[in-house]
Structures are given as structure tokens and as C-alpha cells.
Amino acid sequence: MIITDTHTHLYSESFDEDREAMIQRAIDAKVERFFIPAIDSTYADRMYDLEKSFPEHVHLMMGLHPTHVQENFKEELQFIEDQFQQRDFIAVGEIGIDLYWDKSTLAIQQEAFRFQIRLAKKYKLPIVIHCREAFDEVFEILEEEKGEDLFGIFHCFTGTEQQAKRAISYNLKLGIGGVVTFKNGKIDKFLNAIPLSNIVLETDAPYLAPTPFRGKRNESAYILNVAEKLAEIYEKPLEEIAKITTENSKDIFGI
Template sequence: MFIDTHAHIYAQQFEKDQEEALQRAFEQGVNKIYLPNIDHTSIDGMLEVEAKYPDNCFAMMGLHPCSVKQDFEKELYLVEDWLNKRPFAAVGEIGTDLYWDKNFYEQQAEAFEIQVGWAKKHQRPIVIHCRESFQETIDLLKPLMDDKLTGVFHCFTGSVADAQQVIELGFYLGIGGVATFKNGGLDKVLPEVLLEHLVLETDCPYLAPVPHRGKRNESAYVPLVAQKLAEIKGVTVEEVAQNTTKNAEKLFA
């Protein structure tokens, strides 16, 4: 059994074959899929998927850093309202992003700190996006840590030293398609990281693993990531599946 800890299966890229894509995932043994929110535009679609597949698909609630603009307070009111209304698997995806736009970093940092506060209040894990802003995000997170706060650094692509920082905070590393890329760099990092610190993800429809690189990603490809991880670490796919599933279940418990 596999768990996809990060999938945008509600995205418009799946509007024609969402059901078929989910069935393919289930056939591959991926029977739990966690859905990170983006902003107000993604909530309805995400909750519809969860309602259709309540035993397999689990919604998170948060504001993605790329959706943090001048009026981000309005978006945050909506997130807070939903978090107070019903339980969610996690607060996410939240964080910072210095890849697409550097103009709103201060607002991103503020939105991140506010949402971490809500995660603590509701005792939920956080799912962190930190593209081109790993160290900045670690520096924001450290003063907010307490003994209950946990989560995952989604789409981890950092160094061994970066991985160590995440592990020391008690967080997991989200490993996806980049692990299969020839120059992704994770082949040098993952041998140094114990399986007990890793969870699997796709970030579909983005970052499809080899041999589907450049095409639409989907949750059915989680086993391809697991196979590559097994190869890199010199263990069986079964060991990867067992460990990463246990970690994901602990994370979202």
C-alpha cells in the first residue's frame, strides 16, 4: 500500500478523467491521497473529490504562498473560517516561494506565521512549500516550533545538510518525481537519510517521474518514485512502501 501525501487531483488538468485517474491510483495500491489547498478557487473542487471518495481522499486547508498578494487577508479569513468549521488533514499547503515572484515575500512570511498558529490551535500538521526559499522558511519556522508542531517539507530537493535541519525539527521530507530525474541531485542525498524521515508524494499534475517526465503527473505514479527510492537506498520496494505509509499515517493521525 502507498500513500500520496500531496496531490492536486482536483486541478483542471484532471477535469476530463479525474475518476479514471483515481481508479488507476487505487489499482496501483495508492489508496490514500492527501489534497493540499491552493486558495479560494480550489476549495470547492477539492471538497467535491473528498466527498466522492471519503475513504481515500483527504482535504487540507491553507493558503499557497503563490496566492499571497496584496489582499491576502481576505484569503486568510476564508482559510480560518474553514478550519473552524470542520476538521482537515493538515494546514497546507503553506510557506514561501521566491521562484515565481519576490515582491510579496513579507506578506508570504506573515501568512505563513499566521497559518502555523492555526495549525497549533487545531493540532494539525503543516505542509510546507518552499521553492527557492528553503533556508528562509526554516528560519521562519524555528521560532514558531513547539513540541506538538510537525509536518512535511513537500517536494524536498535540498542537500544532506538541509535534510538534517528538517529532521532535527521533527518534520518529514516529501519525496516525489524529482528523485527519478537524472540531475535531480537526490541520489546523493537520500542514501544519507533514514526511511523513517520520508513520505512519498506526486504533486500531480506537476513533476511527473521518469519515464513520464514532462507529461501530466498522477497519483498512480507513486510506485515509480518508490522504486527509485528503493534503488537509491538499496532496499526493497516493500520496505519503502511499509515505512513511508507508516510515516504518512503517523503524520496525518
């Protein structure tokens, strides 16, 4: 059995005290594939160091997180473009729109989102979308950019069944993490109406730890709790959930 964590910030400062042990715990738990989203240029060296330490397990994305789209966002986008010219990445991410923390940056978030979608199309890569309190705004841009060359993952999906089906219509898999285990998470109520072929597993570690670790630091080994919840929802063995969601991740990332 191999489990894939399609979204984990293993380079986070939260893991500075025990990173290698934490990653080894995940590998021991059959979590052998880690896909690493970017935040901004200040984390790039940490990401590259992580890749050097675990070259067989770690796959890097590059992108500008919407909460980090600030006055210098054009410099950040130039940095991203420069990185793509220098080396390969597995996806453009995480990108999108976040109106939870700061609504005043919506216009530049939209500009950065569009730019990075087009960068992904240029390199024929998937996008990994962050959306918080911004479904309408994200869908508006996806509608503009839709096509065979638009595909990827709608990370940390927390919307309605209707929104799930709309996201899938844009060639996006749904990234399902700890929220599916929460009593008030809601997505567990309709998820079995979504074919498992449209689902990938993720942790978003160190954030959004699943039950029974909710409120604590998340880590990639805890993806087992997410997989077990999906096994319950879809009434399938854990091994089958692991196999199908890993195959789905290969469809998106190409490896």
C-alpha cells in the same frame, strides 16, 4: 501493499477530462491514500466535491499556497480560519515561501506563513511546507516557531543533505517525489544518509512527473516510479518502502 500519496492536487483542472479513471488507475496500483493540499479559496468547492466522490481515499488539507499570497491575503486567511471552524481537516497546507515567481511579496508571504503555522498549532495539526528558492527564509520562520507543537512535511524536498537534516530537526518528514528520479535531481546522491523513517512519498500531481514521464502530466499512479527509485536507493524491497512510508504518513496525519 498500500502506497500513500501525501501530496496530490487531484482537483486540478488538468484532470477534468478523466479524473475518476485517473484516480481508479492509482487505486488499482495500490495507491489507496491521497492527501490533498489546498491552493486558495477558489479551489475549495472542487476539493469538497472530490472528497464526496472518494470519501474512503481522499483526505483534505486547508491553507493558502505562497504563490497565491496576494493583496487579498488577509481575506484568504480569514476564509481558511472560517473553514476550520466549520469542519475538520487533516493538515494546514500547503503553506510556505516561494521566491521563484515573485520576490516582491516576501513580507506578506512571511506573514501568511506565520499565521498558518500558528493556526496549525491551535488545532494540533501538521503543516505541509512549500519552499521554492527560499530555504533560508523558510528556516528562519521555522526556527522562530519550533517546538513540540510544530510538525509536518517538507513537501517536494529538493535541498542539500545539510538542509534535509535541518528540516528533520523541526519535526518534519521529507516529501520525496519525481525529482528523485531525475538525472539532475541531486537528492538521490545523499538520500540514503537520511533514515527512511523521515521519508514520505508524494507526486505533487499534476506537476513534476517522474522519469520516464517527465514533462508530461503527472498522476498519482506514477508514485510507483518514485517508490521503485527509493527501493533502489535504500536497497529494500518495494513492499517495505510502501509499508514504511505509509506508516510515516500515519505518524504525521494521524490516520
